[in-house]
Amino acid sequence: MRDLRVVLGGRHILHGVDLDVAPAGVTALLGRNGAGKTTTVRGVLGLVPRSGSVRFGGEETVRTATHALVRRGIGYAPEDRGVFAGLTVAENLRLAERPGAGTPDYPLVHELFPELKARARQLAGTLSGGQQQMVAIGRTLLNGNRLIIADEPTKGLAPRVVTEVAQVLERAAEAVPVLLVEQNLALVRRLATSCVVLADGRTAHRGPAAELLADADATRRLLGVGSAEALRTAGAAPTAGSARPAAGSPRPDSPEGTTVSPRPADSPAPEEADA
């Protein structure tokens, strides 16, 4: 993505977002509340009017309609998960099958998330938040997608479920590159290889995630997280090949898990600014 611009309701929301998704693993899209992360994701998917350049699979897609983008292989797990509460797990998955995309890859989905097979007949509305997130991400894996976008998959989840969702994403990223919007920096440290930070609708930083999270000045400036917290967060990396954090390190679901600050500590709240 180069110089993505989005205007909504006459307001310039994005003024030039540059972003590259790594060809494998997790790329984190970071930024304080209101920085433009969801709008960027919606820009990729053609869900908002946009200009600039978005190349996917070597082709320019900035004028491509959403349904055509989805057919080209982008799976989207939206912030609200988009799970149909009154349908069963199996029905939710079946609705995501895409005609023309070949045989739906249920073996992959069930291998990654055996729980979805076991709960096939359960109404999705009775699942836990973490299980619903499995449905949302499982759907993106059915159709041989080439990119998965997950928008704040841990938002609003009970702390103990965050680790479960981290495992879900870790496993999904073994199969398909993931663009992850996330505020929990311990989770980012654990999952992401590279990251992009937005500030006020622009790209403020791009680079390796571990490098950013080890740089106390940068994390404070870009994400409003102090050095001690950032260092604790950096300790939350898993041991190699493990879905669990290193022994003795804070976990993404621990109280020590660091979250991006809603706005710069030294700036007034929006209503104060308006006043």
Ligand SMILES: Nc1ncnc2c1ncn2[C@@H]1O[C@H](COP(=O)(O)OP(=O)(O)OP(=O)(O)O)[C@@H](O)[C@H]1O
């Ligand atoms: N449809 C819209 N019309 C007008 N303004 C909008 C619209 N959608 C989003 N915005 C504004 O655009 C800005 C960026 O919003 P966006 O949801 O992309 O940020 P975000 O980084 O995802 O924030 P959060 O972390 O809170 O989800 C915010 O100020 C928001 O109020």
